[in-house]
Amino acid sequence: MALVFARLKLRLLRNGMRSSQRAVMLVLAAIVAMWFGALAFSALASLRTDPAEAGDLTVVLFGSVAIGWTLLPVLGYGSDETLDPQRLALLPLSGPQLVVGLLAASAVGIAPVATLLGLSGALVALPHDALEALLVLTGVVGTVVLCLVASRTLVTALSPLLRSRRGRDVIIIAITLLAILPQALRFIGPGHSGSGNTRHQLELAARAVRWTPFALGGTVASEAGRGHLARSFLALVALAALIAVLLVLWHAALRYALTAADTSASPKHRHRERAESLPLFPRFFRWLPHDRVGAVAAKDLRYFMRDPRRRAALIGALTVPMVLFLSTVTSRAPSPASTLLGLLALFPASQLSLNQFGLDGAATWTYLTSGDDPGKDMTGKNIATAMFVVPFVVLASVAFAVASDGWAYLPLTLGLLPGVLGVLLGVGNVASVVVPYAVAERRNPLASSSGQGCLTALTSLAGLALELVLLVPAAVIVVIALATLPLAAATVLGVGAASAYGFVAWWGGRRIATARVAPRLPELLEAVSPKQAA
Amino acid sequence: MSPPAPTWPALSARGLVKSFGAKQAVAGVDLDVGAGSFFGIVGPNGAGKTTTLRMATGLLRPNAGQVWVDGVDVWARPVEAKARIGVLPEDLALFERLTGSELLTFHGLLRGMDPGVVAERAAQLLDLLGLVDAGDGLVVDYSHGMRKKLALAAALIHGPRLLFLDEPFEAIDPVSARAIRSVLEQFTAGGSTIVFSSHVMELVERLCDHVAVMAHGRVVWAGPLDALRGGGTLEDAFVALVGAPDRAGQELRWLSSSHD
Numbered sequence: 001m002a003l004v005f006a007r008l009k010l011r012l013l014r015n016g017m018r019s020s021q022r023a024v025m026l027v028l029a030a031i032v033a034m035w036f037g038a039l040a041f042s043a044l045a046s047l048r049t050d051p052a053e054a055g056d057l058t059v060v061l062f063g064s065v066a067i068g069w070t071l072l073p074v075l076g077y078g079s080d081e082t083l084d085p086q087r088l089a090l091l092p093l094s095g096p097q098l099v100v101g102l103l104a105a106s107a108v109g110i111a112p113v114a115t116l117l118g119l120s121g122a123l124v125a126l127p128h129d130a131l132e133a134l135l136v137l138t139g140v141v142g143t144v145v146l147c148l149v150a151s152r153t154l155v156t157a158l159s160p161l162l163r164s165r166r167g168r169d170v171i172i173i174a175i176t177l178l179a180i181l182p183q184a185l186r187f188i189g190p191g192h193s194g195s196g197n198t199r200h201q202l203e204l205a206a207r208a209v210r211w212t213p214f215a216l217g218g219t220v221a222s223e224a225g226r227g228h229l230a231r232s233f234l235a236l237v238a239l240a241a242l243i244a245v246l247l248v249l250w251h252a253a254l255r256y257a258l259t260a261a262d263t264s265a266s267p268k269h270r271h272r273e274r275a276e277s278l279p280l281f282p283r284f285f286r287w288l289p290h291d292r293v294g295a296v297a298a299k300d301l302r303y304f305m306r307d308p309r310r311r312a313a314l315i316g317a318l319t320v321p322m323v324l325f326l327s328t329v330t331s332r333a334p335s336p337a338s339t340l341l342g343l344l345a346l347f348p349a350s351q352l353s354l355n356q357f358g359l360d361g362a363a364t365w366t367y368l369t370s371g372d373d374p375g376k377d378m379t380g381k382n383i384a385t386a387m388f389v390v391p392f393v394v395l396a397s398v399a400f401a402v403a404s405d406g407w408a409y410l411p412l413t414l415g416l417l418p419g420v421l422g423v424l425l426g427v428g429n430v431a432s433v434v435v436p437y438a439v440a441e442r443r444n445p446l447a448s449s450s451g452q453g454c455l456t457a458l459t460s461l462a463g464l465a466l467e468l469v470l471l472v473p474a475a476v477i478v479v480i481a482l483a484t485l486p487l488a489a490a491t492v493l494g495v496g497a498a499s500a501y502g503f504v505a506w507w508g509g510r511r512i513a514t515a516r517v518a519p520r521l522p523e524l525l526e527a528v529s530p531k532q533a534a
Numbered sequence: 535m536s537p538p539a540p541t542w543p544a545l546s547a548r549g550l551v552k553s554f555g556a557k558q559a560v561a562g563v564d565l566d567v568g569a570g571s572f573f574g575i576v577g578p579n580g581a582g583k584t585t586t587l588r589m590a591t592g593l594l595r596p597n598a599g600q601v602w603v604d605g606v607d608v609w610a611r612p613v614e615a616k617a618r619i620g621v622l623p624e625d626l627a628l629f630e631r632l633t634g635s636e637l638l639t640f641h642g643l644l645r646g647m648d649p650g651v652v653a654e655r656a657a658q659l660l661d662l663l664g665l666v667d668a669g670d671g672l673v674v675d676y677s678h679g680m681r682k683k684l685a686l687a688a689a690l691i692h693g694p695r696l697l698f699l700d701e702p703f704e705a706i707d708p709v710s711a712r713a714i715r716s717v718l719e720q721f722t723a724g725g726s727t728i729v730f731s732s733h734v735m736e737l738v739e740r741l742c743d744h745v746a747v748m749a750h751g752r753v754v755w756a757g758p759l760d761a762l763r764g765g766g767t768l769e770d771a772f773v774a775l776v777g778a779p780d781r782a783g784q785e786l787r788w789l790s791s792s793h794d
């Protein structure tokens with residue numbers, strides 16, 4: 001059974017190489033993974049001359065690798081579809097057969113091999129005789145098995161949550177929050193100041209985690225390397241027990257996942273808003289024109305509130321100003337001019353507008369069949385984005401003003417807002433039609449998408465670079481005005497110049513984008529429609 | 535290419551071609567659909583039905599050929615042509631984070647309709663299709679049948695002259711199918727035209743007055759339904775036209791024998 005599953009996995013990996021884009025991604029992933037593996041291997045192996053440090057590093061490294069393995073699939077990086085137990089639900093397999101088969105299949109892959117390679121460095125560094133070598137080897141293999149079992153158990157245990165739309169929405173948001181947590185912790189946590197003695201820190205860390213579940217494999221190896229065979233053996237027994245417990249849990253979670261009822265909600269009644277206005281328009285936006293522009297704006301505003309992907313993008317984008325804000329607050333004497341940093345809260349606007357039609361996906365056909373007017377659609381989308389981000393910017397600017405006592409700069413900050421926003425939206429409109437791409441509608445937020453992240457990152461980096469370049473002239477004017485004039489005069493001049501500049505940038509960007517996309521709407525639809533999974 | 539006729543049919547296509555890479559999905563389709571007819575396009579999976587409909591509605595650019603709606607060239611004057619048509623696409627990609635009534639409002643306003651008319655028609659359509667209770671729920675939580683009905687309502691809200699339906703009855707429960715059918719019958723009774731694709735022969739037989747049979751990216755037969763089926767059933771006529779490989783000799787003997 002294990003062999004059948006392992007072969008299936010190999011076959012799927014090989015078939016994945018048929019698409020050239022995916023093949024490139026796979027090869028890149030393999031190179032990166034192997035490079036990290038080799039790095040860990042050589043780091044461990046090079047400590048052969050220093051047994052104490054080698055032992056500490058083994059414990060810490062093994063422990064963090066196991067934790068990483070367990071959490072990464074939940075963070076949205078690579079758990080693979082081939083192992084979706086749902087697909088095997090109809091096959092007459094017993095629970096243990098299924099567990100063994102899935103375990104074998106998950107052992108076939110780039111990441112397990114790279115992990116094994118990295119951890120094997122301990123085999124070079126630690127043992128002095130055959131018995132110790134054997135114990136270290138069990139520690140290494142045991143840790144790899146622990147990685148596989150722990151990650152699969154957690155994903156399987158979460159999978160019933162993925163069945164309901166609401167559960168998936170929650171997980172998408174949770175993933176984003178988890179992903180930005182380390183950034184925030186860096187500022188709050190004490191390890192912020194880099195003390196030079198890494199060796200001492202390593203020793204402390206190793207002592208702290210030595211007998212924690214995830215580090216047990218490392219302890220098996222390091223105690224063996226020190227000649228404490230009894231302790232090593234004790235850790236080995238504990239590790240085996242841990243794996244056994246996880247296997248039992250996994251088995252139970254599998255049985256539950258395969259037979260639990262589908263909990264997808266039936267349509268829920270929303271509170272009916274008062275019927276004075278059309279239902280499309282949110283409460284505070286009834287004033288929007290009831291035409292194509294207003295309809296698109298209202299629809300996008302609804303989407304900002306309801307679409308988890310947009311909310312996730314927003315949360316992610318807001319971390320940048322948050323981090324800067326925390327560092328401003330914690331610095332001793334912030335300059336009053338740092339109030340201007342409130343404008344950084346515009347960053348999400350840039351992120352959300354670079355692929356505006358991609359976020360609509362296959363539903364973009366709606367714009368096409370109802371008469372082609374991409375210029376109006378973009379205006380509507382721009383209005384929605386502006387409505388949505390401006391409150392954040394005002395809030396952030398006031399927060400910075402409070403923190404830096406920079407009230408004098410608040411009018412300038414808020415005055416520059418329309419100009420900067422105009423540049424961002426202008427670039428966003430052009431990018432949306434020049435490099436539109438499909439945003440995968442992920443049924444399962446825990447499954448990885450190949451190549452998607454890379455493309456998204458490239459587009460947003462290029463877009464950001466262009467935005468910064470275009471902002472330079474406005475920034476130069478403002479800086480010169482601030483340097484040569486009193487603040488009030490500089491404010492008036494800077495705001496006037498930046499607003500005019502921003503308007504031209506927005507208007508020009510929209511014009512270029514419209515001219516470019518109007519004759520190519522079917523091609524735009526094709527570009528943003530997610531491809532059927534091959 | 536010369537335009538089809540002095541008095542324009544509701545839909546005409548001449549020499550439509552579409553290839554995806556090396557694969558030719560539609561290999562030269564000519565089609566005329568008379569005004570006021572209930573026109574069915576039938577064909578096996580992969581015959582090019584969806585591709586043809588997408589080209590006729592301005593969603594997919596043909597490699598060659600022309601399409602006219604009421605004499606308006608869809609690809610030369612798209613805005614005018616699209617004002618006359620309603621579309622129910624096969625994949626039902628809707629803005630699913632809107633509620634049903636919000637979605638209908640959105641479709642109406644996109645077409646520049648008067649807000650008052652939109653509100654009135656949206657309420658009527660939701661009522662007619664039995665979606666009033668679900669009208670305040672998000673489309674993402676709708677069942678397949680409810681989505682089809684809502685998509686049909688969205689295609690009808692501006693009162694098109696010509697309605698394109700791609701597989702409107704696929705995976706639909708009988709109650710929803712009846713609701714959809716009664717709406718469509720009302721629609722054609724007013725002199726409007728329906729073009730729809732399906733591989734459910736019984737439905738085509740019951741609803742359509744004209745049919746086109748597609749296979750391998752071409753129209754292999756088109757005309758009045760009765761002329762096609764003669765005395766027999768549509769299914770027999772269809773299979774005879776499209777051709778099904780005769781494998782009657784190769785029996786799976788184990789399938790009919792008892793377990794041993």
